[in-house]
Amino acid sequence: MIKVDELSHSFYVGKKNKRQEVPVLKSINLEIHEGEVVSIVGRSGSGKSTLLNLMSGYIKPTSGDLHIKETRVTDFTEAKWASFRSDHLGFIFQSFQLIPSMTAYQNIELPLVMKGIAEKERTVLVEQMLEKVGLADYSDHYPSELSGGQQQRVSVARALIVNPPIILADEPTGSLDQETEEELLSFIKQLNKEENITFVIITHDDEVADIADRTIRLEDGFLVPNEEEAGR
Numbered sequence: 022m023i024k025v026d027e028l029s030h031s032f033y034v035g036k037k038n039k040r041q042e043v044p045v046l047k048s049i050n051l052e053i054h055e056g057e058v059v060s061i062v063g064r065s066g067s068g069k070s071t072l073l074n075l076m077s078g079y080i081k082p083t084s085g086d087l088h089i090k091e092t093r094v095t096d097f098t099e100a101k102w103a104s105f106r107s108d109h110l111g112f113i114f115q116s117f118q119l120i121p122s123m124t125a126y127q128n129i130e131l132p133l134v135m136k137g138i139a140e141k142e143r144t145v146l147v148e149q150m151l152e153k154v155g156l157a158d159y160s161d162h163y164p165s166e167l168s169g170g171q172q173q174r175v176s177v178a179r180a181l182i183v184n185p186p187i188i189l190a191d192e193p194t195g196s197l198d199q200e201t202e203e204e205l206l207s208f209i210k211q212l213n214k215e216e217n218i219t220f221v222i223i224t225h226d227d228e229v230a231d232i233a234d235r236t237i238r239l240e241d242g243f244l245v246p247n248e249e250e251a252g253r
């Protein structure tokens with residue numbers, strides 16, 4: 022589903038004549054299979070978000086190769102990435118990243134508008150999705166009128182609305198209380214089981230790592246070999 026080969030990434034900081042290379046990811050090899058829930062853990066600064074941003078096409082690798090759904094995306098232009106993302110990837114963030122001036126309904130509808138889906142069809146899909154995430158009564162609420170857990174459900178609904186086979190999540194439970202976190206995790210597990218959606222989840226949270234089929238650990242930009250896999 023996602024194949025990462027010898028992927029390295031450096032940032033360059035400082036002024037032109039004093040440009041300094043900051044190597045962040047170092048020869049990462051990794052394969053994520055269809056239907057897996059994979060958590061990515063590691064200390065702050067270990068490169069987790071950089072890896073997710075590479076998988077999303079928001080940054081380009083310095084070297085190495087990346088395939089998603091058997092498509093080589095390494096050299097994609099921004100336009101190609103934008104269309105690939107809208108067909109294959111959904112995103113969930115710690116800070117929800119909802120548009121404050123749009124209602125729950127409009128936030129969920131947005132990816133369909135961007136895909137050029139007709140209004141009639143959008144209405145059916147958004148209403149179904151509001152039911153599915155238990156927010157049918159909150160469709161006209163703005164993000165500021167929703168609890169953290171409800172906002173996260175809107176953001177999950179927005180990620181799901183285009184039926185992506187893969188969802189990439191950066192600390193999705195980071196802003197939630199214990200109970201809401203458990204709700205979100207069981208919803209993720211349910212989506213994974215019933216709809217075979219592949220999840221890649223960055224987390225600091227042991228409970229998220231607990232629902233994952235596999236945990237990948239980054240340390241200073243290197244992937245730490247998984248003992249179980251290394252022993253096979």
Ligand SMILES: Nc1ncnc2c1ncn2[C@@H]1O[C@H](COP(=O)(O)OP(=O)(O)OP(=O)(O)O)[C@@H](O)[C@H]1O
Binds near residue numbers: 032033068069
């Ligand atoms: N745009 C950038 N320019 C320069 N350095 C960057 C940039 N983005 C990230 N870095 C550096 O890359 C390293 C890895 O950052 P990254 O955000 O991937 O870590 P992380 O594991 O996700 O951390 P956290 O858990 O705190 O979110 C850090 O040392 C960071 O300072």
